[in-house]
Amino acid sequence: xxxxxxxxxxxxxxxxxxxxxxxxxxxxxxxxxxxxxxxRLDGGxxxxxxxxxxxxxxxxxxxxDIFDAADGCxxxxxxxxxxxxxxxxxxxxxxxxxVEAAVDVGIAEExxxxxxxxxxxxxxxxxxxxxxxxxxxxxxxFAAKLAKNAAQYGMEGVVHDMDxxxxxxxxxxxxxxxxxxxxxxxxxxxxxxxxxQAAASESAPRMDGMSFTVLALGDTSxxxxxQSGKDWDKRLEELGANRVVNRVDCDVDYxxxxxxxxxEALTMLSATDDSGNLHEELIHAIRxxxxxxxxxxxxxDGFTLPDLSTEEVEVQLSVFRYDPHERTSGTDTWLCSLNxxxxxxxxxxxxxxxHDGSLCFTDxxxxxPCTALLVNGRVTLPGSTRIDRLSNGRPGPVMLTIEPLxxxxxxxxxxxxxxxxxxxxxxxxxxxxxxxxxxxKSEQGxxxxxxxxxxxxxxxxxxNHPGPQVIHSCSDAVAYADSYLGPSVCLDLWVRRCxxxxxxxxxxxxxxxxxxxxxxxxETDMAPFGRQPLAGRDIQAxxxxxxxxALEVNGFNGRHGKHVWWYAWTLKSSGKVxxxxxxxxxxxxxxxxxxxxxxxxxxxxTGFTRTGGKMVNDILALVAPPAGxxxxxRQFNKRVDxxxxxxxxxxxxxxxx
Amino acid sequence: xxxxxxxxxxxxxxxxxxEVDETMRAACRSLGIGLVDLPGATSCGAGILGQVNRxxxxxxxxxxxxxxxxxxxxxxxxxxTTAATLYEDLNMLKSDLNMMSTVNTTLEKTTGxxxxxxxxxxxxxxxxxxxxxxxxFSKKVKNPIRSKLAPYYGPxxxxxxxxxxxxxxxxxxxxxxxxxxGGIPVRYPSRTSSAGTPGLFSEEQTVLRQSATILSExxxxxxxxxxxxxxxxxxxxxxxxxxxxxSTGLNTNLPVVHLSEYVAFVTGNFPKRLAMLKTRLAVxxx
Numbered sequence: 001x002x003x004x005x006x007x008x009x010x011x012x013x014x015x016x017x018x019x020x021x022x023x024x025x026x027x028x029x030x031x032x033x034x035x036x037x038x039x040r041l042d043g044g045x046x047x048x049x050x051x052x053x054x055x056x057x058x059x060x061x062x063x064x065d066i067f068d069a070a071d072g073c074x075x076x077x078x079x080x081x082x083x084x085x086x087x088x089x090x091x092x093x094x095x096x097x098x099v100e101a102a103v104d105v106g107i108a109e110e111x112x113x114x115x116x117x118x119x120x121x122x123x124x125x126x127x128x129x130x131x132x133x134x135x136x137x138x139x140x141x142f143a144a145k146l147a148k149n150a151a152q153y154g155m156e157g158v159v160h161d162m163d164x165x166x167x168x169x170x171x172x173x174x175x176x177x178x179x180x181x182x183x184x185x186x187x188x189x190x191x192x193x194x195x196x197q198a199a200a201s202e203s204a205p206r207m208d209g210m211s212f213t214v215l216a217l218g219d220t221s222x223x224x225x226x227q228s229g230k231d232w233d234k235r236l237e238e239l240g241a242n243r244v245v246n247r248v249d250c251d252v253d254y255x256x257x258x259x260x261x262x263x264e265a266l267t268m269l270s271a272t273d274d275s276g277n278l279h280e281e282l283i284h285a286i287r288x289x290x291x292x293x294x295x296x297x298x299x300x301d302g303f304t305l306p307d308l309s310t311e312e313v314e315v316q317l318s319v320f321r322y323d324p325h326e327r328t329s330g331t332d333t334w335l336c337s338l339n340x341x342x343x344x345x346x347x348x349x350x351x352x353x354x355h356d357g358s359l360c361f362t363d364x365x366x367x368x369p370c371t372a373l374l375v376n377g378r379v380t381l382p383g384s385t386r387i388d389r390l391s392n393g394r395p396g397p398v399m400l401t402i403e404p405l406x407x408x409x410x411x412x413x414x415x416x417x418x419x420x421x422x423x424x425x426x427x428x429x430x431x432x433x434x435x436x437x438x439x440x441k442s443e444q445g446x447x448x449x450x451x452x453x454x455x456x457x458x459x460x461x462x463x464n465h466p467g468p469q470v471i472h473s474c475s476d477a478v479a480y481a482d483s484y485l486g487p488s489v490c491l492d493l494w495v496r497r498c499x500x501x502x503x504x505x506x507x508x509x510x511x512x513x514x515x516x517x518x519x520x521x522x523e524t525d526m527a528p529f530g531r532q533p534l535a536g537r538d539i540q541a542x543x544x545x546x547x548x549x550a551l552e553v554n555g556f557n558g559r560h561g562k563h564v565w566w567y568a569w570t571l572k573s574s575g576k577v578x579x580x581x582x583x584x585x586x587x588x589x590x591x592x593x594x595x596x597x598x599x600x601x602x603x604x605x606t607g608f609t610r611t612g613g614k615m616v617n618d619i620l621a622l623v624a625p626p627a628g629x630x631x632x633x634r635q636f637n638k639r640v641d642x643x644x645x646x647x648x649x650x651x652x653x654x655x656x657x
Numbered sequence: 658x659x660x661x662x663x664x665x666x667x668x669x670x671x672x673x674x675x676e677v678d679e680t681m682r683a684a685c686r687s688l689g690i691g692l693v694d695l696p697g698a699t700s701c702g703a704g705i706l707g708q709v710n711r712x713x714x715x716x717x718x719x720x721x722x723x724x725x726x727x728x729x730x731x732x733x734x735x736x737x738t739t740a741a742t743l744y745e746d747l748n749m750l751k752s753d754l755n756m757m758s759t760v761n762t763t764l765e766k767t768t769g770x771x772x773x774x775x776x777x778x779x780x781x782x783x784x785x786x787x788x789x790x791x792x793x794f795s796k797k798v799k800n801p802i803r804s805k806l807a808p809y810y811g812p813x814x815x816x817x818x819x820x821x822x823x824x825x826x827x828x829x830x831x832x833x834x835x836x837x838x839g840g841i842p843v844r845y846p847s848r849t850s851s852a853g854t855p856g857l858f859s860e861e862q863t864v865l866r867q868s869a870t871i872l873s874e875x876x877x878x879x880x881x882x883x884x885x886x887x888x889x890x891x892x893x894x895x896x897x898x899x900x901x902x903x904s905t906g907l908n909t910n911l912p913v914v915h916l917s918e919y920v921a922f923v924t925g926n927f928p929k930r931l932a933m934l935k936t937r938l939a940v941x942x943x
Contacts (some may be wrong), residue, residue: 158748158751159817165752375826377850378825392828403846476853477853477856480867481863521860524855524856525856527811527812527851528851531826548708560859562858563859567703567706571700577669577703586859587858599899599900637671642768645697648768652763656709
């Protein structure tokens with residue numbers, strides 16, 4: 001049993017008994033007794049009706065005194081809240097936290113001395129694999145935070161989306177932290193379902209060498225509270241993995257218990273070596289290393305426990321304004337102090353209500369894609385984004401530049417017109433044309449089509465996004481290419497094409513649309529999709545696959561195809577890309593001539609000013625085109641060392657070049 | 658004892674952007690960063706090779722990364738595209754052991770090598786801030802550039818996990834380098850947006866608009882020079898800025914240098930080159 005919190009009920013007779021038993025914790029006032037601020041994580045000084053958790057060091061050193069005081073209270077108003085991870089959640093009034101290491105961890109036979117901490121933290125595989133199962137984004141966000149903080153504990157945090165992850169890859173991992181929410185009535189989040197099915201199956205691999213811990217997010221208003229996390233916790237243990245920190249189950253306000261769990265999980269996993277042995281003698285040294293002598297509450301490790309009800313954030317909001325009648329645009333700036341938990345949408349509502357009734361934005365539910373905005377370049381759903389989550393942790397006010405979604409005509413201020421996207425979707429004919437396929441009959445006699453689970457999961461991962469309005473804006477090119485149908489149209493086409501229910505005729509039609517100039521080939525850069533949280537790697541990978549298909553349909557002709565083809569060709573030829581060949585093969589003579597009068601050639605000719613090279617080399621660009629970017633590139637690359645290896649790899653994997 | 662890295666100069670440092678390689682070596686020398694060449698390293702594929710054959714790109718990059726592992730060193734590169742491509746491929750292989758096994762089988766058969774996955778990929782910017790440290794860096798500054806300077810990151814470098822402790826959407830590493838060397842960073846919206854460089858040959862009009870927006874926003878913020886952490890974008894933003902201006906009507910005339918050039922300048926290398934850059938702009942104009 002570990003104390004989590006202590007509070008005073010009504011009815012204190014101010015007898016001073018508790019203060020005598022534990023003066024560090026209790027202070028008797030004129031009419032009741034207060035819990036001192038020094039021992040509380042929220043720093044408050046009252047009866048602790050909020051049941052704020054006690055600081056870890058207070059728990060470690062004063063637990064006995066607190067129990068003594070509670071036992072000695074003549075009117076029994078001192079209530080001690082104990083942490084007990086496996087207790088039924090409905091009986092627990094506060095978030096359940098178990099910060100003690102599980103007792104069944106392996107102990108190293110040859111303890112390391114503390115002085116060897118640096119060596120220990122830099123030896124072997126120090127990867128901490130963090131898996132998130134997330135429906136609303138909380139688990140994903142917390143997993144990223146955990147990964148960032150792992151570095152302080154001498155580990156390299158690597159975040160894995162459970163979606164599409166191979167269970168066999170997971171089995172070989174040494175350190176695993178799972179952050180998983182529960183959806184609906186005890187169900188796994190969508191992105192965790194396939195991996196869970198694989199883990200729960202009889203054919204799941206053993207996980208004997210793995211050290212693990214689980215953070216479960218949930219909602220006590222549901223009957224099966226945190227069931228997904230519990231399932232993972234139990235199953236990993238069944239498969240032989242070693243639990244180093246007990247699971248913590250969190251309610252809706254998860255930050256405080258999750259932060260405590262993270263601190264303990266990072267410490268224990270860091271003190272565990274590659275063989276799964278826990279080096280207990282290093283635990284204190286690791287904690288000291290991380291805290292730097294500063295308590296958890298005062299530290300800046302990202303897992304401090306702020307007073308969630310009162311913490312305020314200084315915010316400088318720069319909001320784009322556009323008046324269609326006056327045809328004027330600009331930026332209005334507000335400097336305000338806001339509760340960190342306030343959503344961005346609430347802030348806009350507040351400004352509109354109290355400061356500027358003319359501010360125009362799209363209001364709606366938290367996950368309505370039509371409400372999306374661009375915040376510091378990040379496509380954001382303002383109704384589900386807290387202000388403090390937009391902070392980059394630097395001192396000073398949080399600077400937020402709020403703009404309308406790119407890629408759309410602005411109606412007024414932050415409101416945009418989605419009609420253009422709707423017309424583009426109509427143009428692309430996104431409807432489904434089904435093929436004849438196998439089916440089974442349900443008990444009611446209704447025919448139900450079949451689909452392989454992996455295929456269904458793949459389709460789901462590609463279609464699992466907030467909405468086409470949002471995906472459209474995740475492209476950095478869409479605002480600058482008027483005829484480009486945009487990534488959301490391309491994505492929907494690609495999902496249709498990958499769907500085994502789609503007819504062959506329709507697939508051919510989709511191929512033809514995708515290979516056109518206004519679809520995925522008009523996208524200038526795929527990198528922005530990977531970094532936008534509302535799109536992500538799955539969407540980026542799907543769009544890349546669509547692009548590959550478009551290039552294949554076109555036979556690698558046209559500028560797009562030639563660019564890709566000759567890039568690969570030059571790489572095989574020398575191991576390095578050759579700009580000269582690309583320039584010549586892709587642009588051709590007319591393209592090169594067009595640069596003569598545009599200043600491009602002039603800048604190439606004077607490339608020596610930038611490169612420090614010889615002027616004569618750059619002047620050659622005039623008489624011996626084609627030139628590349630900047631300095632006249634070498635016509636032939638020097639081959640990389642052991643170039644035959646490169647050729648051999650090409651010949652093994654792709655003989656087209 | 659200087660810190661050492663296996664050095665990958667990026668895709669075009671051997672040809673159209675030799676200044677990046679040249680200044681990278683000078684800057685690292687000044688800062689006490691040891692560079693060990695990887696003479697067998699190939700171009701990273703820049704995601705373009707991946708459009709033809711994803712496993713092919715991953716295998717070639719696994720070969721390059723295994724060379725660094727043999728040296729026991731992490732890879733450093735001044736090229737944001739190379740950093741992002743190697744990082745993405747490495748992460749993909751580490752999270753998909755079936756793919757890792759397939760790649761290693763091919764690699765072993767063709768080169769006798771295997772990739773363990775222990776290597777880390779570092780961009781120059783991250784090394785400057787996290788390994789060298791801003792305090793040490795500022796002590797090495799001999800030729801501060803006390804002007805308003807526009808940082809440009811691009812989207813490749815700004816990927817979660819690749820940039821260490823920096824913020825993906827509201828970054829400050831480049832700003833802190835500018836401040837530590839006497840400059841005043843300009844904050845403008847498109848500093849992490851794509852210049853569209855991968856589409857330069859095929860979607861030139863779109864790329865010109867994207868580039869013009871970046872340059873004109875930086876210039877509107879009062880910047881006297883733009884510093885790019887991305888090698889490919891730095892070339893396009895520099896060479897095509899006149900064409901971008903004609904295409905869009907925006908004011909884009911702005912000196913553009915790569916981060917490695919900037920660091921080399923402020924640490925006392927190539928003192929004449931900055932003046933030459935300004936002269937060229939004055940002569941050519943928009």
